Amino acid sequence: MTPRIEVAGLTHEFRSRGRTPTVALSGVDLAVGAGEFLVVVGPSGCGKTTLLDVVAGLTTPTRGEVRIDGEPVRGPGLDRGIVFQQYALFPWRTAQQNVELSLEEAGGHSRRERARLAREQLDRVGLVGFEDRYPHQLSGGMKQRVAIARSLVHGPRILLMDEPFAALDAQTREGLQAELRRLWRESGTTVVFITHGIDEAVYLGQRVAVMSPRPGRISDVVDVDLPDHVWAAGVDTRSAPEFAAHRRHIWTLLHGGTAGEVAA
């Protein structure tokens, strides 16, 4: 079966005049299955944002290719929704109008349908009653909810998220992580989530790809299989021993260790 996203031999160099080119990505291979939640974790400057930009079609790689359901990526497309760290909402549009924008670009909906779908999506991210607020009237967490609604409303096959919760306070972040898990389960969308937070990676990812810098490459891919009881209501998932074990494992990988050392 063809994976939903296939990254093959991806290398990207940034060239600026009079300098040796910076290698942001070097020979990255990756496959993401349909409906999977993949987290890419790595220190800043490891090329994880570049990887996401290439998958999004915003950056054309120096070498290599990204295929979506077997089709090579030639540019941005509405089959992929993107959530940026700095919200990237249009301040002259209300929350609802921001969400409607995706539907306007996707086409095929009447004005009335766009309004209805946008409202429903805002409802799904818990923003009932805030449809007519402008972004500057919303808190950071609420803005990011609007951004998530905007990137999901037109039903993309893939959701790309570039450190979407990094600018939020810890409490808001944990709340949004829980909601994102729920949204992912309900929508069945394939998610690629970039972060530098190990906790976030273990909490959200079914698989975690660990990146190392200079040159940026994927050094390990870890399966996260937390038992059902850590997700039970009233359980602090993040303090479960299984959670801690995964966190330690990924921490070691990020700091140059190997999986074998941890197991021993």
Place this chain on the structure above:
Amino acid sequence: MSAGLETRPAATVETSAKQEQERRRALDSGRVLLPVAGVALLVAAWELLPRSGLVDSTFLPPFSVVLQTWWELATDGTLWPNVEVSLARSLGGFAVAVAVGIPLGLLIASYRWLARLLDPVVELFRNTAALALLPVFILILGIGETSKVSIIIYSCLWPVLLNTISGVRDVDPLFIRSARSLAMGRVTQFRKVILPAAVPAIFTGIRLAGATSILVLIAAEMVGATAGLGYFVNNAQFNFQIPQMYAGILTISVIGLLFNVALVALERHFSRWKR
């Protein structure tokens, strides 16, 4: 847990709105009273200084005398033809400048090579005081209506043009990324992202042009004109009709003020989504 998160932001927004309202009410008295007191102080000084003999009342007649003269001029039909002529010139020139400046600015900002070509020229012209060019305009276009309206168009064009260009250029690159991620084409990007993002800057340019149009109008009318408020003030001074001169100046101030208030309101309306 998620339910708690959903209600908390709503509560914060409401509290801050209430606090804002209270703070505004507390400020309101100072916000209205102090400016009124400022104007009253100015009028009182204008009235009392000449009356007390501290200032020669021949050169500065008391405010009440000026106001009375203004009323006479307004009722006997001397003032309005001049107001009409002046308004036609400044509003006409202003309108043409806006109609030309915005599309031209959008065009220059959209094409890098065009910007590179025109940048030095624009820099040179905008740093040349418009009034320094008035003799040139008169030389080429004569002393009539054309040269006056032309110098107004010319001087109003720069604020509109420059603010439009910078408005388009300073669009947050994140907006462009966001637009591209929604697979927008160049034209859609321009219509739905760049243009709305530039609107506040464009309106700042329009407001500045409004102030410029009155300023340059009066100067142009003082150099060889047979009607208009600038002519009226200059003429009154030549004929030593001092209260009439001040009445004319007062009219110019009020017109300038009203024009500015209208443009500021317009600017606010179009930037209401900003903080």
